[in-house]
Amino acid sequence: MLKKSLHIIFFLCFSFVASAQYFDLPDGQKYEKVKFQLVNNVMVIPLEVNGTELSFILDSGVSTPLLFNLTEQDSIQINKVSEVTIRGLGGGEPIAALSSRANMFQLGSVMNPSQELYVVLDESLNFSPSLGIPVHGIIGYDLFRDFIVEINYNAGHIKFHNPELYRNKQHKKSQTLPLAIQNKKAYVEGAVVLNDAKEVPVRMLLDTGSSDAIWLFENDVIGIPDKNYDDFLGRGLAGDIFGKRTKVRSIKIGDFIIEDAKTAFPDQASFSGIKSLGNRNGSLGGEVLKRFNFIFDYGNRKITLRKNANFKTPFQYNLSGIDLQHNGVRYVAESIAGPTGIVKHNESETYGNVQILMENQTRLSLVPEIVVSGIRAGSPAEDAGLQEGDVILAVNGKSVHTYKLQQILQMLNERKGKRIRVLIDRANSDKLFTFILKDVFKEKP
CATH class of the missing domain: 2.40.70.10 (Acid Proteases)
Structure with missing residues (x-):
């Protein structure tokens, strides 16, 4: 387990010599192409750390990779550990972390056998609930430093070019x-x-x-x-x-x-x-x-x-005033049979990782629980009576467990003048709230 591994390795770090840490491609390879997920405007890439597959945010604003959102259920080896304190944005105090060296990072054929990273053990630092997908870390400068990095937001991929073999083909509109x-x-x-x-x-x-x-x-x-x-x-x-x-x-x-x-x-x-x-x-x-x-x-x-094609995309504002996040899982009961008792044609569709069939007509699915993590003061949602901690069940009649987190947020903030109906669970009681989205810049008294 991670916690025990860290404890053991910590006492082995008293003598080591830091080695140079660089990412590289195999000899002769011009570039590595990597697909990314664009979630809430940030790029999430797959990355192996010492053989363990993880998901990292590609962040050009971070200098040293950070590893976080790890629990006692996670198992990952990290090497040559010492204690450090790191600072960042926010009104709180500096946070304690572990500095680890000589770690193997791999992204497709891109490899660095001696990467330094920081491990943050504070459980409150966790972007997964607000992004709606698992995220274990952040990486930035080391990849940008070692390659010419070509990001295609339209196609959803990144090319890490070998600088020595790269030939720039300037586009006339660039x-x-x-x-x-x-x-x-x-x-x-x-x-x-x-x-x-x-x-x-x-x-x-x-x-x-x-x-x-x-x-x-x-x-x-x-x-x-x-x-x-x-x-x-x-x-x-x-x-x-x-x-x-x-x-x-x-x-x-x-x-x-x-x-x-x-x-x-x-x-x-x-x-x-x-x-x-x-x-x-x-x-x-x-x-x-x-x-x-x-x-x-x-x-x-x-x-x-x-x-690119996103250039004139309207900016998205939180018109409702609701912030959402994942908060564990919940069971949803769904009928898979029609009024005559015949199983529906789409009974094989699933919305969670666990399904339980009851008498072949009802299915219990284990799905992510979406909760209100914050409400802006004076917003339409607050005026309507929604509260932090409310569990979102449906938006405008659509059950939220069939949608991704960012899609639910878009439904809640579609356009000013739109009437929004939100069904929530509060203290094991269903409640329906209705409000109209307003121009946020006309809310100020």
């Missing part, structure tokens, strides 16, 4: 921009237009691990637009992050301009654990980045981007 690498993170220059028509230059972190669109930091030049509302922005390593949700008139990246871009201004307390933001003005997250296909070339300090 543009190459300078890329700054500082403290193992990548930055690009851009400009935003806030309340007036004046462009304000900004230096933005490229953060593929953020599901949000744009984050900006308030200063003497960059002010929060008048139309805004308080919102929960996400969770960092050190705790929850809150701030103001708004939109800017436009953001410019090279010659590409995105109008009415969704933007957040995180509270300054969220950055109390970071020594200095330097001249960084904010971040570009997945909801903006997915509008382009990218070629990251860290070695030559440049990035090539070309807009």
